Amino acid sequence: MAQSNLAKEIFQQAEPTYTPAQPVAPVKPAEPKVKAKARVGFSTFEKALGLTGSLICVALMIVLVSSKIALTNAQHNLQQVDNRISKVQSQNTNYKQQIGALQSSNRLEKIAHDSGMSLSNANIRNVTK
Structure with missing residues (x-):
């Protein structure tokens, strides 16, 4: 019987002490954690390429x-x-008209007659080559 008393003692020691529970705020389910994408910096080559492209655009503008x-x-x-x-061209056209008016045969005959000259067909020669 000694063994049965031993079981009662272990059971009594293992019994938890009860403390009154305090009201606890309801627990919200945890949102799944999304890993933020890590930003990858620009390499030196990419920076130089961007700068060169920008300078070329400005130069072309x-x-x-x-x-x-x-x-x-x-x-x-x-x-x-x-x-x-x-x-x-308009001055040249005006000058050509003036030359034509000054070279007209009526005008030349009038000037010759006023100067005492006359037209004699015997004195006219036609020269041809």
Whole structure:
């Protein structure tokens, strides 16, 4: 019987002491943890490539603007030259009309008659080569 008493003693020692439970806030289920993606830095080559590309773009923009300005200036100069050519051509046309009017045979005969000259068919020679 000694053994049966031993079991009772172990059972009585193993019995937990009861303490009144305090109200606990409801536990929210834990959200699954998502690992944040690690940012990978740019390499030196990528930085140099980006900088070079940016510089090339800026240079091309400057070249484009300067070429547009040069084209506009060239068109302006061309228009001025065309205007001068038109003026010279109109002056040449006016001078040709004046030459034609001054060379008219009626005018020359009138000037000759006023100067006391006369037209004699015997004095006219036709020269041909």
